[in-house]
Amino acid sequence: MIRVGVNGYGTIGKRVADAVEAQPDMEIIGVAKTQPNFEAHTAVKRGYPMYAAIPERAPLFAEAGIEVAGEVDELVAEADIIVDCTPSGIGEQNRELYETHHTPAIFQGGESADVADVSFNARSNFDAARDADYVRVVSCNTTGLSRVIAPLEEEYGVEKVRATLVRRGGDPGQNSRGPINDILPNPIKVPSHHGPDVKTIFPDLEIDTLGLKVPATLMHVHALNVTLGDDVTGAHVRQLLEDEDRIYVIPEGLGIDGAGKLKDLALDAGRPRGDLWENCVWGESIGVNGRDLYLFQAIHQESDVIPENVDAIRAMFDLEDKETSMQRTDRQLGVGISGDPSGFSEQARAEFADDD
Ligand SMILES: NC(=O)C1=CN([C@@H]2O[C@H](COP(=O)(O)OP(=O)(O)OC[C@H]3O[C@@H](n4cnc5c(N)ncnc54)[C@H](OP(=O)(O)O)[C@@H]3O)[C@@H](O)[C@H]2O)C=CC1
Ligand SMILES: O=C(OP(=O)(O)O)[C@H](O)COP(=O)(O)O
Structure with a gap:
């Protein structure tokens, strides 16, 4: 049983903790936070021992009725691995702490690539993380792009990828971010940092x-053009x-015309937090002109990297x-199985058909 600590229990950390806890071969031994906010109370309810990320703030947790198991240092010392x-x-600033305790660590995509020995996407380069001590799970956008590129590269070869990423302005709870009423080229400099990532x-x-x-919080949407090595058909792709x-290929006829309805689909299907761990590719958008492939996909920024963190732990050990x-990760989380959007879609499709 791999003993996992999560340092930073926010949008990604709380999802990683639940995903690790759902696996039979790993467990959460604690999470570290800087303040006893609502997420701290959720962590306690879920039975995760709470560690103070900033030692001087430990008394704040006690005042809020939250028992502190120790300081983040102790969590790092105890854990077989930290997911930062x-x-x-x-x-990046935390890496020294992990090194001091000889504790391997996984970093997230907001860090620059040189924070770790390996940048990771399970589908694309699982074996590169074998026995590595420091691994970075690439960002939500890079994860979404990699999952599509890997099978295309293997099946047809890829000559060139061009992608336009319409990114959500912030996550639902990030009310200080924007734009509120604007459409921003971001970064203005072209090409963006995503390609190098x-x-x-x-x-x-x-x-x-x-x-x-753009002024949205739900998901990112990618418009992709991939020049492949061979002539292909849309049906084959x-x-x-x-x-x-x-990857969830959204069937035609479901009326899923955007990220809002995708999120509704996930919530209706009983997904935790309405998460969509899969890339959501609109089937109708898959178009081919000779060797040029086009498609639209939506990426749920809060959750697509979660199964990748679990796989990174297995690869590293x-x-x-x-x-x-x-x-195993997919089965335990319900990726494409329980709360299965495609299963749900079968039912919804039948209902749509009845309406026609
Ligand atoms: N959100 C997204 O869409 C995605 C984010 N990522 C990457 O994942 C990483 C985390 O992002 P995200 O979860 O969104 O960020 P959040 O801000 O939602 O969560 C981070 C949490 O860390 C806690 N924290 C702050 N400072 C410290 C500290 N010094 N020690 C321990 N905990 C601290 C904060 O909680 P508190 O102060 O309450 O303890 C905060 O809630 C980033 O690298 C990001 O780029 C990757 C893919 C998608
Ligand atoms: O890494 C991400 O996006 P990015 O790949 O567009 O930089 C995550 O969606 C977090 O991005 P944020 O830095 O806009 O919160």
Whole structure:
């Protein structure tokens, strides 16, 4: 049983903790926070021992009725591995703490690539993280791009990827972020940083990316153009993507015309927090012109990286091969199975058909 600590219990950290706890071969031994806010109370309810990320603030937890198991130092010393889910830039500062205790760590995509020995996406480079001490799970956008590129690269070869990323302005709770009423090229400089980030996973890939930010919190939407190595048909590409467990090809006829309805679908299906761990590719958008493939996909920024963190732990401890790990993670979380959007879709499709 791998003993896991989560440092930084926010949007990503709380999801990582629940996902780890759902696995049979790993457990959460504690989470670290800086303040006893509502998420601290949730952590306690879920039975996660609470550690003070900033020792001087430990008394605040006691005042709020939360028992503190210790300081973050102790959590790091006790854990077999730390999943660092602190805000961008803090993870890098924490690396010294992990090194001091010889505790391996996983960082998140907000950190620069050089924070770790390996940048990771389970589908694309699982084995690169084998026995590594420091691994970075790439960002939500890079994860979403990598999951599509990997099968395309294997099946047809990829000559060039061009992607426009319409990014949500902030997560639902991030009420100080924006834009509120604007459409921002972001970063204005073209190409954006996302292409180089994808190249941490596929070093030889030709890729250019452009980014925008819009007044939305639900999901990112990517418009992709991939020049493939071979002439293909849309049907062949569609089947290829449908065969990927972490890609949900949205069937036609469901009336899912945007991120809002995708989130409704996840909530209706009983997904925890309305999470969509899979890339959501609109089946109708898959279009082919010779070797040029086009598609739209939506990426749930808060949750697509969660199964990747679980697989990174298995890879680092050499517990399973890639397929076994990914299948086990997916089964325990319900990716594509329980609360299965495609299963739900079958039912919804039948209802739509009845209406026609
Ligand atoms: N949100 C997203 O869409 C995605 C984020 N990522 C990456 O994941 C990482 C975490 O992001 P996210 O979860 O969104 O961030 P959040 O701000 O939601 O969560 C981070 C949490 O860390 C806690 N924290 C702050 N400072 C410290 C500290 N010094 N030590 C321990 N905990 C601290 C804060 O909680 P408190 O102060 O209450 O303890 C905060 O809630 C970043 O690298 C980000 O780029 C990757 C993919 C998607
Ligand atoms: O890493 C992310 O996005 P990015 O790949 O667009 O930088 C996550 O969605 C977090 O982004 P944020 O820094 O806008 O919160």
